[in-house]
Amino acid sequence: MNSWCGTYKTLGAVLFLQLVQVCLCAPSSAQQPIDKLVNVVKAQHGNTRIAFIKAPASYAEYLAAHGVQQDVSSLVEQQHLDKQVGGTSSSGSGTSAVSTGSVPWLFGFAVEHGALTQSVDNNTITFRGNVANVIKALKVKDYIQSYRTGQDNMFVRNVSKLSFSASFNASQAGTGTSQASGTGSTTNTTGQKNTLAGYSFHFDIYNRRDPRDKKWDSDWAALVGPQLQSVVNGWGSFDDLIDRRPAEKSQWEAYIDQQLNQFPIDTNDDKTIQSANCS
Amino acid sequence: MKDLGNNSFSTGSREKITIDVSVDRKPYLCKFQDPPKGSKWDSPPQRPTDTSEKRFFDMPENGQVRFEVGFDSAFSEDDSDDQATYTLKFSGSASGSQSPTRTVVVPKDGGPIPMKYTFTVT
Numbered sequence: 001m002n003s004w005c006g007t008y009k010t011l012g013a014v015l016f017l018q019l020v021q022v023c024l025c026a027p028s029s030a031q032q033p034i035d036k037l038v039n040v041v042k043a044q045h046g047n048t049r050i051a052f053i054k055a056p057a058s059y060a061e062y063l064a065a066h067g068v069q070q071d072v073s074s075l076v077e078q079q080h081l082d083k084q085v086g087g088t089s090s091s092g093s094g095t096s097a098v099s100t101g102s103v104p105w106l107f108g109f110a111v112e113h114g115a116l117t118q119s120v121d122n123n124t125i126t127f128r129g130n131v132a133n134v135i136k137a138l139k140v141k142d143y144i145q146s147y148r149t150g151q152d153n154m155f156v157r158n159v160s161k162l163s164f165s166a167s168f169n170a171s172q173a174g175t176g177t178s179q180a181s182g183t184g185s186t187t188n189t190t191g192q193k194n195t196l197a198g199y200s201f202h203f204d205i206y207n208r209r210d211p212r213d214k215k216w217d218s219d220w221a222a223l224v225g226p227q228l229q230s231v232v233n234g235w236g237s238f239d240d241l242i243d244r245r246p247a248e249k250s251q252w253e254a255y256i257d258q259q260l261n262q263f264p265i266d267t268n269d270d271k272t273i274q275s276a277n278c279s
Numbered sequence: 280m281k282d283l284g285n286n287s288f289s290t291g292s293r294e295k296i297t298i299d300v301s302v303d304r305k306p307y308l309c310k311f312q313d314p315p316k317g318s319k320w321d322s323p324p325q326r327p328t329d330t331s332e333k334r335f336f337d338m339p340e341n342g343q344v345r346f347e348v349g350f351d352s353a354f355s356e357d358d359s360d361d362q363a364t365y366t367l368k369f370s371g372s373a374s375g376s377q378s379p380t381r382t383v384v385v386p387k388d389g390g391p392i393p394m395k396y397t398f399t400v401t
Contacts, residue, residue, distance in 0.1 A: 036388065036389060039386050039388075039389055040386060045384070047284055047286065048286070048382060048383055051394065052392070052393075052394065054285065055286075055393060055394065057347055057395060058392075060393070217305075217306065217329065220306040220307075220308065220353070221327075224308055225310065228308060228310040228351060228391055229310045229349075231310075232311065232347050232348065232349035232391075232393070233312055233313065235312070235347040235393045235395075236312040236316065236347045239395060240316070
């Protein structure tokens with residue numbers, strides 16, 4: 001048993017070094033976990049970026065037996081009940097603004113970049129907006145603050161549930177069709193250029209989809225807290241394991257320092273990744 | 280406390296270290312290794328608020344304290360945000376102590392992100 005453990009630990013250290021090399025040498029279009037690693041590195045700045053690259057635990061995920069690390073937040077979101085008033089838009093030149101089933105909270109925030117959001121589907125251009133959110137975003141620039149402003153005011157909170165859209169046919173041969181079930185939408189299929197193809201209003205009776213909603217605070221703490229704590233403590237144990245292999249650790253650190261030092265300061269991230277490609 | 284770069288710091292003997300963590304968007308999903316290697320969190324740790332948390336620990340007479348911190352976030356499908364930024368402010372009880380800061384960015388689908396912080400008595 002002791003022999004097996006020793007073999008296992010040695011193998012773990014060797015795997016660690018090899019996988020780190022793989023991570024550095026693989027192009028960013030390779031496996032998804034490597035893409036994720038690259039994205040995380042690119043998102044960091046200064047000291048944090050270097051610290052992340054040099055920390056063994058950053059690569060622990062790749063040493064996991066089956067690479068299982070569930071995206072808890074995504075699972076929660078998929079399981080969440082999100083009720084929609086009315087139906088979804090039809091395909092093609094559908095003109096309903098409610099195909100996602102939720103009033104997008106950030107419509108208001110988009111006012112800073114043009115007041116409304118715009119999407120193009122085939123020859124149909126759809127503009128969408130939310131009156132309350134536009135007002136809030138104009139008044140309160142901070143994103144979290146703008147959300148709380150809505151939560152703390154019943155009038156704003158209720159008006160925020162109302163969103164609207166207007167669609168225009170940009171083509172000659174208009175094929176604009178839209179369904180009106182429960183959304184109060186109308187259509188115009190005259191086939192002329194830039195005609196109003198339809199408009200709609202959508203009211204959310206029930207929508208707690210935003211993960212920042214107060215309703216989920218305790219759930220996040222209860223659901224994710226223990227899981228994340230377990231993962232973090234596991235990283236600490238992994239550090240202990242690495243620290244017991246000082247020779248391999250020193251080799252690894254020297255390798256990383258060598259790789260990092262050879263890049264010019266003015267290089268960009270993509271060049272850096274390419275340069276590291278098994279040089 | 281003195282900032283040595285990366286995530287390493289030198290401290291005085293038995294210096295009390297404070298860490299303030301905050302995030303620019305909910306939910307606050309940050310966890311500290313418990314217990315830290317070489318010390319312990321002042322008990323009981325302050326309960327995190329919606330977007331922030333404060334942690335304390337005492338340096339030993341000699342040696343090193345290190346711990347991992349995990350950072351994560353959550354985004355809805357229609358969320359135009361694509362990242363959450365955690366800010367950590369470190370401070371020590373010794374006179375003349377520096378108060379370095381660090382930021383950790385959690386991109387959408389990028390978490391949880393591990394960060395190791397090391398404090399060494401010099």
